Amino acid sequence: MNYDFFMPGQTIFGWGRRDELPRCVLRYSARAWIVSGSQTLNSNGVLDDIFAGLKLAEIEATLLTTIRHEPEVRDVDDVTATLLASAPAENDVIIAIGGGSAIDLAKAVAAMAKNREGESVADYLEGVGRGLRIKRAPLPVIAVPTTAGTGSEATKNAVLSSYDPPFKKSLRSELMVPKCVLWDPELTVSCPPHVTAQSGMDAITQLIESYISRWAQPIPQALVRSAFAGAMCSIEKAVAEPGDRSAREQMAFAAFLSGVSLANSGLGLAHGVAAALGSIARVPHGLACAMMLPSALKANREVKERELGPLARAALHQLTGDDDAVAALIERIYELLDRLKIPRRLSDVGVTEAMIPALVQGSHGNSLSGNPRDISDEELMQILKEML
Ligand SMILES: [Zn+2]
Structure with a gap:
């Protein structure tokens, strides 16, 4: 019997454990960007609490974007450009808080921030791209899921859509598996x-x-x-x-x-x-x-x-x-x-x-x-x- 197996490097699972996010971030850097996915999170104060916790731990955290639809090629290109304008350091962290859309967007942006051979993430997509590959390790991603569904927090791909021409394809590399998953099921209560x-x-x-x-x-x-x-x-x-x-x-x-x-x-x-x-x-x-x-x-x-x-x-x-x-x-x-x-x-x-x-x-x-x-x-x- 032969097989390989991989999964995220660290998994923190448990009701109410979102408080442990700063500790996860500090393993890599004291600077982080947040990709948030849900309006509910913004309105019920969870995101504010998370920012407050990061600030208390002296982590410089910035909201990079909030996404409310399944991520598109242009979202990745735009958000990557915004991120690069802040000149992230080698180990600065991307925190994805949301459902599969936010996590996929964060994973794609983290990869594109380090792999700059193409003009667009579309050049790297399976089936439709120019066949470019992700060669350098993405920025570390910490996934904090707020919906129980896609499992994107554990996968090596990000699914991206385009509607003209219509396709839904993956950006894929084993380097894209999130470094850490902080799974607090209490965050799904407002779903x-x-x-x-x-x-x-x-x-x-x-x-x-x-x-x-x-x-x-x-x-x-x-x-x-x-x-x-x-x-x-x-x-x-x-x-x-x-x-x-x-x-x-x-x-x-x-x-x-x-x-x-x-x-x-x-x-x-x-x-x-x-x-x-x-x-x-x-x-x-x-x-x-x-x-x-x-x-x-x-x-x-x-x-x-x-x-x-x-x-x-x-x-x-x-x-x-x-x-x-x-x-x-x-x-x-x-x-x-x-x-x-x-x-x-x-x-x-x-x-x-x-x-x-x-x-x-x-x-x-x-x-x-x-x-x-x-x-x-x-x-x-x-x-x-x-x-x-
Ligand atoms: Zn699925």
Whole structure:
């Protein structure tokens, strides 16, 4: 058995532990820039508290930007230019406080601040760029997630969008894994219900897709087994009772491990299509993944029944055979989507039949290539048409 495994250098997990941020920063520098992602954070005083804590520790902290949408190529270019105007030193820190958008933006800016061969981050993107590579270590990134979903705090890529031309592609390098993750599940309490639902389903999709990926690995699989049942049981409670500590902790744990797992093992069909749904129909990432998950499971169940069976039995507390357990899992996910008010039909999120050829085309990329079996364009077209 051969495998490699990587994850962030330091993980600090626990309710209320955001106070420990200054200590993390000081390992690297006494100067930091903050990329913030959420309006809620600004309005509920969390960001003010964080600035006050940093100031008390004599850290010079500046708010670099606040992002409220999934990051675009031009966001990275603009924010990098702003940062470089302040001439950051070798080990100055970028702190990302927010959901996947803020963390991805911070990771991309930290990388671009040190890698200046291109004119734009677009030159470095997979599939669409000029093939430039990240050769120098980015500025150290400390990720402080405020949503339990993308797992970006643990991954080596930043997903960037463009709408003209439309694409959603990754900037990727093992050097981009955040140096430190400070995971305080209490920060997710102010997350609105629909964001909790969609990002939680993203994490569940990432757990499943990385578990059965073509490149699945034993350590990430062990992590998925330890997080999956807890996420399946907790997601509804986290939405219905936002202050429930146990549910928030389970979802934070699942989201973080889903990031560790996907960074090592890759993803599959649902994430491949979600990228296209994002750039062509502007469907938010978590929503797109949630909607695609049942179809991805149906498309892969025959080849991955032996892996999925035990995972499904543990989550559903069933003692049935693999085939029945996987069928029950798919049914349970449909039920979850209904209860979380996530639509089943693509037409409900603005997808039209005319978009399907472009969606099929746009689904090819790193995620889809991790799917456990090849999916032809004809099959993908069929799957999408059935979901209209
Ligand atoms: Zn995802």
